[in-house]
Amino acid sequence: AEKTYIMIKPDGVQRGIVGNIISRFEQKGYKLCALKTKQASKELLEQHYKDLVEKPFFPKLRDYMLSGPVVCMVWEGKEAVATGRKMLGATNPLESAPGTIRGDFCIEVGRNICHGSDSVENAEREIGLWFEDGEVLDWTDHSFDWVYE
Numbered sequence: 001a002e003k004t005y006i007m008i009k010p011d012g013v014q015r016g017i018v019g020n021i022i023s024r025f026e027q028k029g030y031k032l033c034a035l036k037t038k039q040a041s042k043e044l045l046e047q048h049y050k051d052l053v054e055k056p057f058f059p060k061l062r063d064y065m066l067s068g069p070v071v072c073m074v075w076e077g078k079e080a081v082a083t084g085r086k087m088l089g090a091t092n093p094l095e096s097a098p099g100t101i102r103g104d105f106c107i108e109v110g111r112n113i114c115h116g117s118d119s120v121e122n123a124e125r126e127i128g129l130w131f132e133d134g135e136v137l138d139w140t141d142h143s144f145d146w147v148y149e
């Protein structure tokens with residue numbers, strides 16, 4: 001099944017929104033395959049944001065992401081990548097719909113609480129960057145038949 005990489009950024013951790021974000025993905029019906037806290041490094045962030053390293057805002061983005069622990073997660077289920085992005089909301093929180101994570105909890109693009117993979121290919125790449133082999137589990141979700149027809 002499709003997996004996505006969802007990360008709670010340092011502001012989400014500091015502001016105590018971790019549980020709410022996990023709850024939303026659990027309640028949706030997605031399966032939690034990996035979860036940990038981590039202090040990011042410059043090198044890891046340069047790989048994670050490889051398409052953004054030349055942007056003028058990258059140094060600020062890197063310092064923001066280095067400013068405290070992040071929570072790294074892998075969620076699995078039908079169309080988890082695209083649906084995960086919808087659950088996060090638009091990148092700019094002033095444009096994120098109410099009911100989305102960013103729409104409900106933040107205001108500025110440089111403090112937008114969470115990250116979600118933007119393609120299946122990038123999800124695989126990001127899971128490989130943030131997790132070691134063996135940290136991502138395949139397990140039988142006994143609510144499966146109540147979530148999927």
Ligand code: GTP
Nearest residue numbers: 057060061090091109110111112114115116117118
């Ligand atoms: P992620 O799920 O975090 O990857 O967001 P995204 O895919 O919606 O946006 P993108 O990958 O283009 O940008 C990654 C992150 O960089 C955003 O979530 C913001 O935190 C930050 N960012 C993007 N654009 C800007 C900007 O113009 N200014 C600042 N300060 N930060 C930005």
Ligand code: MG
Nearest residue numbers: 115116117118
């Ligand atoms: Mg992105």
